Structures are given as structure tokens and as C-alpha cells.
Amino acid sequence: MSDGVELRELRYFRAVAEELNFTRAAERLGIAQPPLSRTIRAMERRLGVRLLDRSSHGTELTAAGAVLLEQARLVLTAADAAVQRTVRAGRVEPRLVIAAQPSGHGGLLQRLVDQYHSSGVWPSAEVALGGWGAPTAMLREGRADVALLRDPFDPQGLDFEVVATEPRVAVLPHTHRLIAAKLLCRQDLAGEPVPRWRSEGHREAAYRAAVDHLPPEHPLPPGPEVNNLMELLEMVALGQGVAFLSESTAAQHRRADLVHVPVSDISPSRIYVAWPQGSRSPAVAAFVRCCLQEEEWPTD
């Protein structure tokens, strides 16, 4: 039983497994092919497992290789995160870095930061904004300590709690037949196209549109793809679809040519506070405590 692997080996393997080509992988790593080839073979011999099928028609992952690729990504991310967190903890004046998506929380983020600051002499807070998926990545990579997230997010490696729940509204063009309604249900809007997020290039973005805006039992009418909130609202204004946004998001982006109508039977939007699993940081704990004292979202 040889004792283990080194990160260098995992970095090399990841490159090969992702490129499925030793030459390109070596280029990407900035080394020559032979050491790469040797390192992978040595690892295979040491573990007693074939990781790659080197057939004539190119290189393929074996089942074991697929497992190692997945695992190697986790280990390498964790190693980078370890360094990041250590360096940040060692700064003379450490900061609590709060990651969040821009303009998604109304005054909530501001209130939480204020409350956190007024709660004592903890490291001062600093907000880092990023698009969908960025806050969770920052947590995993050790570049942020805590994050405010909207409903569908990848919980891998994170702990989280619900901070607030708020109903969603339908955003309709002002020419829509239903703008006079006080309350809609999903059925009233069945068949209306719903724009889809394409923004961050993630597969999950499509998923987000589906899960975030509609319960899964409703089929999703295909709508135009949009890259951000402004495009989304423009699409709606142009009559290309309807959008379902949380009240606060909608309220922050009022337009004369759009109307908001509450919807009764859509899953409410939830805001979570999340942090790296097992974080022992007192500052994180203090911020989370602030979050959990937060009231239900005020309904305007």
C-alpha cells in the first residue's frame, strides 16, 4: 500500500483527463510530454489501476479515471482554498468577505452589513459582487467567507440557512390583457413564453429558470434567451414573454412599460446565507446570527 498521491500528479492527471490528449495537456501545463506520460503511468502503476484507455482512436477515461478526475478537481480546489483562507486569515487587518449577486436583495444586504458592523469589534465586512455561480465559487475557493444566495444554487461543500422568503410577482408588459388583475395564478399565464437565462454559460442556468421560476410540474414554454436582468425586462416589455421575479428584485427595476402582479401559486423566492462547510470562523458565525435575526421579508 503506497501512501498516496501528490498534488502535482493530480494537476497533471486533470490536464490529461480534460484534454484527453497528452500533447495538448503538456502544453497547457507548460512541460514536455515525456514527464507527463511518465507521471501518469507511475501513478497508474502505484495505484494498480488503469486510468486511461490509450487506444488508437485517441485517449479515453476508464471508469476509475472518471472517478479520479472528479475527485482530483475537489482536492485541487480544496488545496487552493486552503491557501486562500490561510492568507486571508493572516492579513494584519482581516476582512469578512461577503459574496453576493448584484442588486438582488433590496436593502437586505445593506441592513445585514450594518447590523453586523454594529454588533461589535469583529473584522470589518467587505462585499464582493458576482454573477450567478460566482458567490458559491468564491466560497469554495476561499475567496469569500460567507454569501447571500438566491434559491437554486449548488450546495456542494457549503452549509446554509434560509434568511428570507418573499413571494414572486409576474412582470407583464403594460399592454398585457391581465394587467388589471390583483392576483394571478400560474394557470392564468399558461402558455406564455418565459425567457431563459443564458448568462453565465452554465448548464445550471437553464435549470435555474425552470426551478426558480416555476414548479417542475408545469412544462416550461420555451422563451427567448437573455443574458441579464435588463435584457429580460426588455424582452418582457417587447411582448416576448413574461417574467417571474421576487418582489424586491421587481421593485428595484420598475419601468413605466411594465406591470407587476402577484402570483399565488408559484414557489416563493428564498434568500440563503451560506458559508464553507465546517467553517469555525467567529466572524462568519456572527454574520450568520445577524441573518437569522432578520424578519420575514417586508411585503412593500
Add this chain to the structure above:
Amino acid sequence: MSDGVELRELRYFRAVAEELNFTRAAERLGIAQPPLSRTIRAMERRLGVRLLDRSSHGTELTAAGAVLLEQARLVLTAADAAVQRTVRAGRVEPRLVIAAQPSGHGGLLQRLVDQYHSSGVWPSAEVALGGWGAPTAMLREGRADVALLRDPFDPQGLDFEVVATEPRVAVLPHTHRLIAAKLLCRQDLAGEPVPRWRSEGHREAAYRAAVDHLPPEHPLPPGPEVNNLMELLEMVALGQGVAFLSESTAAQHRRADLVHVPVSDISPSRIYVAWPQGSRSPAVAAFVRCCLQEEEWPTD
């Protein structure tokens, strides 16, 4: 920005941080002190962070060092797990390893394994038993794929679902004043000593006794320490305390000198199925599906 760390450095640092003494750490690692000292210093210089306070009165961790110790443990565990999972995935006939505590689930485990086996041509299942804390450790270290767990467990790095819920009973000596009762509430037994688990040497064992057997608002009457279930029952039989066990556990260990009485207001015992976070294994998914089809626990 130097690119990162190597596992060797993290292994070295962990040894020093745990021993708080370079000499002992070097012995533990099987190397001489100088390379150890140099490696740590090099790491400090590269990261630009002091990890250890080397004062006269011994070596202490800095705040950053404490963070790195915690992180290093995670990374090293993840790296070992990566190897284990890869090796197991590469076996000619891979097995689904199910970790569980011995004799804690009545026929549940057997039923689940049978159901899993009859559900198709997946890798065959193999059960690995271990004391409290062992199943979760096996999952984290890549030595098991999935586990059946009882209520208080450390969820770090795991995903889980509830499989079954069952009420608890009080286990009383047959000489007890309340053996004729059909149903007790916690108040009836207030002040009775409750034996505590000492078994696995974990701090968590005490926590277990508290959270598992009693809601936290009840103060825990100090009871004798026991190492296993047999000792626990013996203590109860000797009149040294009362125990609160799940129905199925109690049922599997009937004794002529013990009586079981249902308790109304104690949190029920839950059985979970858990697996490494983000596991993509189809075999694990199949087993979890079997678990979720499981009915509520039959009440005898």
C-alpha cells in the same frame, strides 16, 4: 502570487501543528528536524503569512496557522479519499460498500440490501460495520459508498436523506415503579440518571447521549459511563439508570429483567442514508432510491 502548496507541505505542517514541537513532529514523520523546519519556513515565506509563533515557551499556532491546520486536514483526507475511491472504482468487480453501525436497524438494512440486489445488475453490495463515527469516517475516506446512520452524526462532507423515523421507548428495570405504565412522558422520569456513552473516545459521544436521547431543554442527569449497548442494558438492569432506545434497538435486545415503555415526548429516532457529497455513482443513487421507497418504520 506563487501557485500553491504541495501535499507534503501540508502533511508536514499538520504534524507540527498537532505536536506543537518540531522535534516530535519530525520523529512522527520519520525525518530529521532541519528539513521540517525549512519546509515550514519556506511555506510561510511563500504565502507571506506567519503560521507558528515560536516563542520561548514553546510553539503556538497563529490565527492563520489554525485555519491552515483545519484546512490541511480536509485536503489530506480528501486526497486519501480520492485514491481510495479511484482504486475501488478500478477493481474488476466493483462492490457497493454500505457502512452501518452493528445491530441498529432491525431488519431494515437486510431489507434494503435485498431490495437493492433485486433491482438490477448493479455492483453487488457489501456491508461494513463499525462503531459510532466509523461509517461517516469511511464515507469521508472513500472506503464506503453509502451509509445508514442514526440521528446525531457529523454531516461534514456528506449528503443525506431520512430513511425512517421510529419512536423511542424507555428501558426500565423490571423492579421499577413505572413498569405498568402504558405510556410515559419525559417528566415521569425526570431525575433518573441516564447512562452516557463513552465508547469511541469521541467528544461527540457525550453529545450523542444528550441530543440523541433527550431534547436539549431537559438537563441531563449525570449517569454512569458505558462503552456499549450490553453495558448500558446491564446498568439499567442494575438499577443504575434508565435508557431511551429506539423501538427496534430495544426489541432486538429484550431481557427478562427489563421492561420497555413508550415515551410520548422524546424526539423520535431517525435513520438516515448518507453518501459523499456530490457522489455521481449510479449504484449509490440506486441504493438511495431503495431507501426512499422504504415505508415508515413498522410499529412492531
Add this chain to the structure above:
DNA sequence: AACGATTACGCCATACGTAATCATG
């Protein structure tokens, strides 16, 4: 032939150990 992976071989970086040095109670 051409492309991609592997083996052969010489070089250099770096991790190691021994021994000497420093700092502190």
C-alpha cells in the same frame, strides 16, 4: 510518412541528513 505515446539518457532542482550555530530558560 505522420501523429501521438513511450523509453533512454543526461542534467539540474530540491529535499534530505549530518554537523555546526543560535536563542532562551
Add this chain to the structure above:
DNA sequence: CATGATTACGTATGGCGTAATCGTT
């Protein structure tokens, strides 16, 4: 002075690059 960390220095393991070889299409 004794204990424990660091610096100095010579050695050697092993990871790298260049060049040659193998194996497919």
C-alpha cells in the same frame, strides 16, 4: 548547560528536457 529551532553544507533522489523508438492510421 540543556533544550529546541535554525543555518550551513554535501549528497542523492527524482523530475525535467532532448532525442530516439515504438505503434497506429
